[in-house]
Amino acid sequence: MRYTKYAIRDTGSRGATLLDTVVGTALMLIVFLGIAAAFQLSLDVVTNNKARAGAIALGNERMEYLRSLSYTQIGVEGGIPAGIVPQEETVSWNGIEYTRRTSVLYADDPGDGLGELDENSIITDYKTIRVEVSWTARQGERSVVLVGRASPNGVEVAVAGGILAITVVNAAAEPVFDAQVDIINTEVSPAINIRTYTNSNGAVTYIGAPAASNYQITVSRAGYSTDQTYPVTAENPNPTPRHLTVADNETTSQTFAIDLVSTKTVETYKALEPSTWEDTFANDTKIAVFNGTEISGGRVRFAGNPPFPPTASVQSIAIAPSQVSRWKTLSWNDVEPSDTEIFYQLYTSDGATLIPDAVLPNNSTGFSTSSVDISTIPAGTYPGLRIGAILKTKNPGAPTPSIDDWTIEYEGPSPFPNLSFSMQGLKTIGNNPTVYKYDEVHSSGAGASLTLQNVEWDTYTLSVPTTTNYALSESCDDPQPETLDPASSQTTQLYVVPYDPSTLLVDVRASGSNALLTGASVRLYKTGYDETLSTSSCGQIFFEGLEEATYSIEVSKTGYQTYGSADVTVFDGALLSVVLISL
Known part of the structure; x- marks a missing residue:
């Protein structure tokens, strides 16, 4: 039989490993995510450009309408100066809902001097028109602002009234930008009802405010407190600040203070409710340290049988109430046969240090007579205590001394529901x-x-x-x-x-x-x-x-x-x- 041999060449190629698959998938995922993000970004750009174009169109529409009016007609409803254009309105355009705010203010041209330095003493040189159109996009609120100027035909004419200047600051006396200022006066005709917002200096100024009393001012901002003027009432005959008064050719200024609001929680407790910590030695769960001692028959005693060592000791776990106002007494019941004695001491909550004699006199030598006044121990300094006892015998064969129980009394708070309290x-x-x-x-x-x-x-x-x-x-x-x-x-x-x-x-x-x-x-x-x-x-x-x-x-x-x-x-x-x- 004849066999034919074939040579198989190793080309170096191999199958894809799991690592290759994972890396390739990750790269493809990155590419597709990038494409998706770019597509989403392009959609946002197109959408925002469309919305912005609509806002500009609405702003121009309002601006052109105001410019078509005579100079004396240019103003807003309830504003200073008054007019027929709404201060704020909601407009739908191409499926997008916009808010259009219009304000018209008298302005003093610095070209002929400002205020008292004005060459002709006329500070109502022209009117400034501001139209803001805002809408809500995926990224939040967006807006477009158009500002224009309207001048009288010929020489400017003085306008009756005074200047109303409002300044808004925070608790640190720093200007508050974009604070909402509401100005209302129903005693003039036409009535004034303005909602405006402070500039970067925290200021709002109205030139040509009609001379009158009872300008009601309220200042607020989302998440901030509110400040305002107050009317004269029977309960408050001398309010501060009272509603403002504007006089002809005078400036009425008022500063208001607002800032971020806070949260206050009030908890009520009965302060000195008596409480007790006690161990009757039914088990050893309240004992931290046995040193030659044991619990037997519901008592702490020398461990084992005679002969007993000269001394042994025991220490409780930490007595640390969640709230303690005052330590009161340490007491116990024990049995001390002839030639035996027991001394009691108090330790800090970790059990390592005795309460100093300067705080609890004679604690270092120990107490042998129940009960002991421990009210001199400040609960604030020592919110937790441990009881320690030293058992002593002079006769190793004598019966063991024993402790039946020990107790600490203290006073501490307990919740007091439905308690009335005043806050001023x-x-x-x-x-x-x-x-x-x-x-x-x-x-x-x-x-x-x-x-x-x-x-x-x-x-x-x-x-x-x-x-x-x-x-x-x-x-x-x-x-x-x-x-x-x-x-x-x-x-x-x-x-x-x-x-x-x-x-x-x-x-x-x-x-x-x-x-x-x-x-x-x-x-x-x-x-x-x-x-x-x-x-x-x-x-x-x-x-x-x-x-x-x-x-x-x-x-x-x-x-x-x-x-x-x-x-x-x-x-x-x-x-x-x-x-x-x-x-």
């Missing part, structure tokens, strides 16, 4: 009597929390009416009043106690920074009364159950000079703000 701003809109721009009564609602939207920047005071039978004992994060900045969000917690006119609320701040000081010692005293408390995490402390009398006060904190005063009058819920100077 510092800005006024009237004098003699004072009328505040914001002065409202609110309720915290079923959730004990109220969020107010679109609130104007101001300094606000929150208070609790005595008709609720409660009084404000603390306000966090800051004492009252509080400043609300533009475009901000602020939350205030109000803590109340049953109303008693003989109370004193003290807040302590650092000089310079004005920061609230936590853990400052505040001693209030007089003959027959002497109590020292520490400021909370909000830098405040509330004294209750006082007499309507004059007290002395002493405020101290490490690193600051001690403050003292012998003239603190307690009457009708007194307030005192103390500033400590650093050493």
Whole structure:
């Protein structure tokens, strides 16, 4: 049998791998996406050009119509000068909806001098016509603006009236561009009803405003607060600012302030609701450290059987309520057979450091008699505690001492739903009597929390009416009043106690920074009364159950000079703000 051999040449070609496929697909996708984007862009360009052409046509139409009128007829409905052309109208053109705004203003030509320097004292030299046509495109609002001038035939003629100049600024006294200004006066004929917008200098000026009183001005902008003039009423006989008056050949100027609105949330709490943390040793879930001890039969005792070591210890988990205003007492029940004893101590929440004797006297040596007053521990400085116990025996064979339970009592806030509170701003809109721009009564609602939207920047005071039978004992994060900045969000917690006119609320701040000081010692005293408390995490402390009398006060904190005063009058819920100077 004969075999024939064939040589197969390797041409180097191979099939497509998965990587080749992925890369090729990605490249094709990029190409097609680019083509699609270019196509979409071309459509947008064509559409926008079509819309822009329509806007220009509508603007020219209005401009030509105004130019066809006699000089005295050129104006807008309700405007200065008055005319027959609408200030704002909606027009459909080629399936596109446009908004056309027309304004006509008198203008003073700088060629013959401006204002008082005008050579012929005529400042109504010609009329400026402005037509703006806007529409909504895919990219947002677009507009076209046409500006023209109309001059009188022959020599200009003086126009009766004065100048109305409006300036709009923000909280920092900076000009506000594009603020909406509404000017209304129904006591002139024809009546004035203008809606216009400020220029880049935050200004609107009308030359030739008819001499009259009761020009109503309202200034606003989307997302901003509102400012305005006010009428004379029985409730507000002296408004500020009142509706404006324009006199012949005089300039009436008024500045209005608006800025971005803010959000304010108010939460209400009962301040000093008693609460208890307790461990009856049913299990070890509330024990952090056993050192030669154990839980047996619902008690903490020496671990195991005699002979016992001279000492053993146990420490609780951190006792850290979500909110605590004041620590009250430490108490326990134990059994100490002959030759044994148990000492109790309090630690910081991490269990590593004893509460200093300067804060809780004798804590370093321990307490052996229940109960212990721990109200000297400032909750603001020490929001969490741990209980520790040292078990001792002098006789290794003696019965073990044991702890049946231990307890810490404290006071802390709990939500207080449906509490009425008043909120009053510092800005006024009237004098003699004072009328505040914001002065409202609110309720915290079923959730004990109220969020107010679109609130104007101001300094606000929150208070609790005595008709609720409660009084404000603390306000966090800051004492009252509080400043609300533009475009901000602020939350205030109000803590109340049953109303008693003989109370004193003290807040302590650092000089310079004005920061609230936590853990400052505040001693209030007089003959027959002497109590020292520490400021909370909000830098405040509330004294209750006082007499309507004059007290002395002493405020101290490490690193600051001690403050003292012998003239603190307690009457009708007194307030005192103390500033400590650093050493």
